[in-house]
Amino acid sequence: MTRHHEGARYFLAIAIELALKAYLLDRGISDDWNRLYLRHDLVKALRFARRAGFADVPAQLPELAALLSPYYSVHAISEMSSEAIASVCWTEACTTVRDLIVAVGEAAKRRCSSGEEAA
Numbered sequence: 001m002t003r004h005h006e007g008a009r010y011f012l013a014i015a016i017e018l019a020l021k022a023y024l025l026d027r028g029i030s031d032d033w034n035r036l037y038l039r040h041d042l043v044k045a046l047r048f049a050r051r052a053g054f055a056d057v058p059a060q061l062p063e064l065a066a067l068l069s070p071y072y073s074v075h076a077i078s079e080m081s082s083e084a085i086a087s088v089c090w091t092e093a094c095t096t097v098r099d100l101i102v103a104v105g106e107a108a109k110r111r112c113s114s115g116e117e118a119a
Contacts, residue, residue, distance in 0.1 A: 006080075009068065009077050009085075010072070012068065012090075012093055012094065012097050013040075013042060013069075013071075013077065015100075015101065016046075016064070016097060016100060017042060017045060017072075019100050019104045020046055020054075020100075021034045021045060022104055023054050023104045023107060023108075024045070024049055026104075026111065027052040027053065039073065040073040040075075041069055042065035042068055042072060042073070043062075043065050043066055045065075046061065053107075054104075054107060056103040056106065056107060057100070057103070058100050059096075060093070060096040061096055061100055064093050064096055064097075067084060067087070067088060
């Protein structure tokens with residue numbers, strides 16, 4: 001757990017947020033809309049990305065987003081209980097977030113190569 005301390009959990013949450021918002025931006029959803037309606041809610045961002053067509057969601061992402069979001073959305077990652085922290089393999093969480101970033105990049109490449117315009 002010391003290797004995946006508060007800062008690591010915080011950066012994983014940021015990476016999830018930015019990857020999902022990048023997908024939404026690529027689909028034509030404005031940054032202002034993301035900022036106003038999604039804010040830092042990782043679960044909501046995932047839900048809207050799925051609604052916008054994001055199908056390659058890593059299997060463990062919904063659970064990780066649900067765990068981090070209540071803390072991250074109110075800037076309280078440091079308040080996570082030791083039980084919540086221990087419930088996750090943080091090495092696997094890092095892999096999940098890496099897979100999310102790759103999947104978002106691949107989705108953008110597919111959209112561009114198909115000639116599809118942003119919504």
